[in-house]
Amino acid sequence: MEDKVRCFLERFVEEFPAALDEGSPLPVSSLSCKVSLEELHGESLELGLRLLAARGAPAGLGTLLCQAALSQLLQDDLSPFHCSQEAEANQEEEQQVVLLHSEAVQRLFLNKLIDVAMAWHKNLPKLPPSPSRFLHCSVHAIKNTRRKMEDKHLALTEFNQLFGIQDGEERSYFAVFDGHGGVDAATYAATHLHVALSKQETLQSDAATAFKTAFKRTDDMFKGKAKRERLRSGTTGVAVLIQGLELTVAWLGDSQTILVRNGEAVTLMDPHKPDREDEKQRIEDLGGCITFMGCWRVNGTYAVSRAIGDFDQKPYVSGDADCSTTQLLGDEDYVLLACDGFFDTVKPSEVPHLVLDALQQPGDALLEQSEDAVGLRVVQQLVDHAKAAGSSDNITVMLVFLRPPKQLAAQGSTTGTAQATQDSTSQDAPQQ
Structure with a gap:
């Protein structure tokens, strides 16, 4: 190094x-x-x-x-x-x-x-040691059939080093932002949310509260810029902070993240959509309404119920993030973050099978590839699958591997062989 x-x-x-x-x-x-x-x-x-x-x-x-x-x-x-x-x-x-x-x-x-x-x-100073946890991030993003690309993303495995934090706790940050009405809000969030998060006093003791405050501060800061420069865009967003053995997710809107543990999808969040019952009730209690115009929309305008920006529809389109925290047990495979352009055509429960299919290659092809090449192939195939399934939106998929991709492929092959043997034995067994 x-x-x-x-x-x-x-x-x-x-x-x-x-x-x-x-x-x-x-x-x-x-x-x-x-x-x-x-x-x-x-x-x-x-x-x-x-x-x-x-x-x-x-x-x-x-x-x-x-x-x-x-x-x-x-x-x-x-x-x-x-x-x-x-x-x-x-x-x-x-x-x-x-x-x-x-x-x-x-x-x-x-x-x-x-x-x-x-x-x-x-005179090169002494460099800090590499993180003890395996983390490898692969990203693929396409404009697809849309006129403009309004997604942004950020992968920051060296969170502490970027902000000079020296408290002995390892941290990594990952985020996907899905802009609408322009890319300005998504660019702003990708530039400032992690900075606001780093400044929160509660970061070490209560990452969820730190995230909520950081989302709110980023929304307030963008309001000033939007007013100065007459910007009207907004963005949904999902962000993940891995802090020690804790994984905290924070989100606004319908971008999503899932955790895959031992080949099984683990639900971490419930996306904010206008027709979600509690979101519908919140908006109506404020005097707003939900109407169907090709899809469910807030006051007949935005198809998201929470976002950074969209100030002409605040507070109906809320800037308040939700959070969840999950303990990492050591048997996690990866975390996937993606915008609704992916999840509109791919169910979270389908992800483990799609990833495993993309990981596995015939013969010695997998052994000859680097972890970077393997990870990139996986996210590209995930994006291609969402597009083939009918997505016309911008698509961004980020995979944060918590185990080496080649190891996951080998484990998947072993599991598949064992399952096939078990199925064959069951079929050959005499009927009672």
Whole structure:
């Protein structure tokens, strides 16, 4: 691993031998023209991770470089980057949010990233040990027949390293967001939800409460951006935090996650849909209604009952997340996260069989492939199956393997052979 790190740093400092000149274009585009101080944290990390991933940085190194660069950035005086304080005519907030010119401040962040990389190239610090739990994430996402791709996702196996958390508890974070009315809300949630989660004091003691607060904070932050930039989009989302031996799921809307344990699907959540009885009652108690217009919709508009964004239909479309926590026993196979483009045509109970079919290859083909290749083939086949079954929506499928994919394939083959033998014996037994 250390050799890969040194090799990457060598290539990186060759590409960026000096700080970026003022006024020069950024090597990677920033997400916004203007960014608030609170948004700067998430947008800088997203920018840095995207830059490093595009150049093949080892994942653990990328998170450490970004964390170090951001820590330096936040210690600087950022007032030279402030936008003018002229209030817009439609501004109703009592105190105007301080905004910064994004490109200029992100150039400073990237220069700090370059400085850290140069320093580590000369004298590499001791890197933290790899996580003790096996985690391997594979993702496949397609636009399908839709005009635009409005899904976003994030896999962050080095959660603690990205935020400088050193409490001895291993954490990994995974999320899928399904945008509607544009991709802005989904992009925002994928950029900021995990940052808001990292700041919660209850993270270690009560991850569910931390998640609920983080979802609410992200929704409130997006409300400010939507108002400033006249955005109207929304997004459902499902996020998973694996913290020690605890798996916490938080969700808004109809994106879903399931856990597969010993080849059996375990229900972790109940998606929020307008026709779900308790959601229907909540909306009607607020004075809203559920109507059928091709599908069930809130007040004849949105086909989701909870989401980040969709402020023209708040509070009927709620921004309050639900959570569930499951203890990991050591016999878990994987966690699957996907948007409704997948689950509209695939039942959760079908997933274990579909994954096993995708894992198994004839002869020695499986042995010759890397875990990355095996995992990618599985998620691609899952997406292809959902599309063939009639899904026309954007489809995103994320598989977080808690055991090596090849091991699951071997176990599935053994189980299948044993089951076939048992079935054959039962058929051959004399009738009583």
